[in-house]
Amino acid sequence: MSLKTSQAPAPIRAPSQRSAVARWWATWWRSLSPNRQDRFAALAPLAAVLLFLAAIVAAFWYLRVEEAYREQEAVRRDVEYAQQRIRLRLLERQEQLMRIARDLSNKDIELPQFHQRAEALIGQYPELQAITWIDETGRILASHATPTITSAQVRVAGEVLHKGETQTVFALSRSTQQPVYSQPALADGESVPLLQLQVPINAQGNFAGVVLGEYSVDNLLRYGTPTELLARYAMTLLDAKGKVLAGVPLAPREPPEWMPGDRRTTAYQVPVSPVGDSLVLRAQAYRTSLGLVGSGLFWLVGALSAMTAWMLIATWRHTRRRMQAQEALVQETNFRRAMENSVLTGMRALDLNGQITYVNAAFCQMTGWTEEELVGQMPPFPYWPDSDHETLRARLQDELSGKSIAGGFQVRVRRKSGSVFDARLYVSPLIDARGRQTGWMTSMTDITEPNRIREQLTASHERFTIVLEALDASVSVAPLGSAELLFANKLYRQWFGSQTDGHLQLVAQAGVLPAGDAGHPSDEDPLMGLPTDSLTSANTENAEIFLPDLGKWLEVRSRYLSWVDGRLAQMVIATDITPRRLAEAQAARQTERAQSVSGLITMGEMASSVAHELNQPLTAISNYCSGIISRVKSGQITEPALLAALEKTAHQAQRAGQIIQRIREFVKKSEPKRQLANAEQMVAEAVELAGIELRRNNVRLTQYLAARLPPVMADSILIEQVLVNLMKNGAESIANAARPPAQRSVELRVVPRQMNGVEGLEFSVQDSGRGLAPEVLERLFEAFFSTKTQGMGMGLNLCRSIVESHQGRMRAENIYNGPEVTGCRFTFWLPLAAPAIDTTNVVANTDSPRTIA
Incomplete structure (x- = not known):
């Protein structure tokens, strides 16, 4: 006891700089009697131990509550993460089905391509069980399903949707024109629950059916939920009534009577977006923590505390104070360093005399000088460019005198490597903890790249304006339903002035207005001022119009664009x-x-x-x-x-x-008079006209006409002119070639021929002359090109013009017998006026070939 008494006055020897509380405590302790000092000295460790035990109990209780909260929070976080994964997977599949629906509406894919894309999606994503194409009447056009789906759930092309939830959702998708999710009830023979998504097919604003995607709820849970969560929790998918669709839930278990504590199941559930409340994701996990009283650690700590607390209480208190102070100091220092090193803005501190007292890492990185090289420097600083010393010295004097600019100012800064960059400086007073100003804090930001981008944007705008002004086409932009002219280039202003009258005249005369007249209030949306009709019905082809006021023919093109202020505008380009x-x-x-x-x-x-x-x-x-x-x-x-x-x-x-x-x-x-013409009659007339020239040149004519030739829509006089010209040219070619009588023949053939899927008749005239040279074949149909001495070069050019005016084609080729040219064949094709009645058994005329001597 005497030892305790001798140690108690220790606070009396405390330094004079202690706080008032410490001085009050020392005064109060010295005022006590030795007995009371001993009593307090004895009770103090006991009170400390009791408080320590209470703290231990409270700590265990708090840790248990915190553990339960963290378990619940972990389950909630994991479930929400799994829900996000499933949601993203559903949205990805929804986007892919919407692409198929968009391609179907645009008729970019047909039935085979639909099956290919459906098969690819189902093979790639196991949760997709079936993809079905349904028209607007509810009839199934095509369906592709995975082999694992039950026969009762397979949809067959040609069937009609049965009444039920699927038909109801089909009607909802028709009315809303939006994708709709549904969870149909299991029918007889169905063992696997499916999730359905109906994506509407919008063909030019009209409902054209849906693309029905069916998901396996079990595969969606299995492949959409992360594997680590499936291993950690019992994950299940429920419907709106709480019925389990996929997964195996944990059965609730009561803790044994001998085991204290709580073993209730921790669970959390959340609806799966975008499906909604009809599909709920739930996770279950057991709490593994022991009760407070049943924890052996609690009793061990209590026993150790009872034996050692009275020896360690004083040291613990002293050490605790020192550790708290040290930790706070370390945390403050680390936080300050982390904040300084993480900012991208260069920081520089100056004292009242202009000497650098501090620079951060960003400032050193910008300038290239280290902290040791900069701290303690006086102006002129090493990062000042040599040519700007006077200007920067004046700026520094303004800073030190408090004449700082609120918006900062721009300067040039020289790096240690010698390169220069643009920077913006902001200056503010540096105030210490006692409220006194100790210097100036300057923040520096590198604005070289923003300045470069600004200059490039300015130059780009100038180039863009110069190009538009120099165009030889009129360009104008005006918002829909407004008389305001947003943009007009130089040529537009020369033609129409600076008003929108010319723009509206071009739009109206060229027929590039939307389906609804923007000038009538009944055709406008009262909230937005936009036409209520679909813009896709506007004419997007080029239109050629004549303006009497200008005396010019203009080609007008139009397109819609979103203006810089968000309004929908129409751009019109008119070319002379x-x-x-x-x-x-x-x-x-x-x-x-x-x-x-x-x-x-x-x-x-x-x-x-x-x-x-x-x-x-x-x-x-x-x-x-x-x-x-x-x-x-x-x-x-x-x-x-x-x-x-x-x-x-x-x-x-x-x-x-x-x-x-x-x-x-x-x-x-x-003028050409196209009418139904008989091919045999045209050939007979042409042969009779050309027969004179053929007989004069001693050339035989052989005809081959197919049986039952259908009529063609043509001007018979013009087609006869083509045939006569070709036969006459053939006779002259044979005469020029000086062929012997046995080889002086011209063959005329008329047979049905299909070209690019279009039925027609092919006329061919083949002679036995010397043929055509390669350079002649290249220019054969050019105007004013002729191989005859007295020729004008218009015959074959006119023949091709006549044939092409009948939507036909004409060509010429040489006939070879090995390397020798034995003649030339001219062929032209004319489309039929209507499909032939019987062309399946077209054969050559059974009569013997007719020969004209």
Whole structure:
């Protein structure tokens, strides 16, 4: 006891700088008697031990509560994480089904592509069980399912959705035009619950059906939930009524009577988005902590505390105080260093004399100098550029005198490597803990990159403006439903001024307005001012219009864009195409004249041949008349013989008239008259006209016409002109080649032929001349190109123009017998006026080939 008494006055020797509480405690302790000092000295360790035990009990209780809270919080966090994983997986599948629905609405994919994409998705993602295409009436067009699905759940193409929840959700998707999730009830024969997603197919604003995706709830839980959570908890998926759809829940268990504490199951559940309350994710876990009284650690700590607390209480208290102070100091120092090192802004502290007292790591990194090199420096500082010393010294004097700029100021800073960058400095007073100013704190930010970007944006804007102003097209932008002109380039202002009248005139005359008239309030959304009709119904093709005020033909293009302020605007681009239209009109007139001239040239070339052709029927008429006169005078003719001779005379006269009439029609200038024409009749007329030239050149003509040729929509006179020209060219080629009589032949064939899926007739004229040289084949159909000495180079060019005006095609090729050219073939194809009635058994004419000598 005496020892305790001698030690008790220790606080009396405390230094004078102790706090007032310590001085009060020392005074109060010295005022006590020795007995009371001993009593307090004895009771103090006991009170400390009791407080320690109470603290232990409270700590165990708090730890147990904290542990339970952390378990619950961990379950909630893990469940929400698993819910996010399942949600992201559902949203990814939803996006993929929406892509399929969008492609179906745009008709970018057909039934085979749908099956391929459905098979790929189902094979890649195990939670997808089936993908079905359903039209707007509820009829199944196509369906692809995984082999593991039950036969009762397989959907067959051609079936109609049964009444039930699926049909109800189908109607909801039709009305909302949004994807809808549903959890249908299990029917007879269904053992695996499925989650359904119906994505509507919107074809130009109209409901065109849905794409039905069916998910396996069990696979969604298995593959959508992280594996570590499945191993840690009993994860289950429930419906809105709490029925288990997937997973195995834990059965509730009561703790044994001999085991103190609580062993209740920790569980947490959350609805799965975007499905909603019809699909709930739940996790269950057992708490493994022991009760407070049943913890052996509690009794061990209590016993040890009872034996050692009275020896360690004083040392513990002293050590605790020192550790708390040291920890607080370390934490404060670490926090300050971490904050200084993490900021990207350079910090520099100056004292009142302008000497650097502190720089952070960011400042050193910006300038390239170390902290040891900068701290203690006086102006001029090493990071000042040599050319800016006077300016920066004046700035520093303003800082030290308190004349700082609130928004900061821009300076140039030199790195240790010699490079210079732009920086912005902000200056503020540096105040210590006692409220006194000890210097100035400067923050520095590198603005080199923002300045470069700003300059590039300015230059880009200037280039963009120069390009638009220099365009040879009018460009204007105006918001929908407003008379404001947002942008107009130089050419627009020259044509229409600075108002929107020209823009609206172009839009109205070109027909690029949306389906609804933006000028009527009834067609506008009263909240947004936008047309209520779909913008996709606007005309997006180029339109060619004529403006009388300008006297110009303009090609107008339009598109919709979102303006910088978020408004929907329409951009119209008008290009002057007046020279092109004038050139096209002139070319059309020249072509028409050339066709007429070609016919006249052909008429002139055939004049002598026509005279020879007419000589035969006229000679026959003369002979018939002379014979009749002589036999009548002699009285040797009978009435039947007289009638037969007169009929022959009339036939020859009629033939001569037909030859003259056909030549007149052939060269007559008239507009093309397309009508249903018989191919055999056209060939017969052309052969009869070209026969004169063929006989004059001693060339045989062989015809091959397929049976039952369908009619074509064509101008028969023009097509006859093409055939005559080709046959005449073939005869001249044979004559120029000096072929022997056995090889002087021209073959004309007419057969049905399909081109690019379109039925038509193919006309071909093949001669036995020398063919065409490669350089001639390349320029054969060019205007004014001819291989004849007296040719004008318009015949084949006009022939191709005539064929292409009938939506046909024309080509030429050489005929080879090994390396030798044995002739040339000209072929042109004309589409049918209508599908042929019977073309499955088209064969060559059974008659023998007709030969014209």
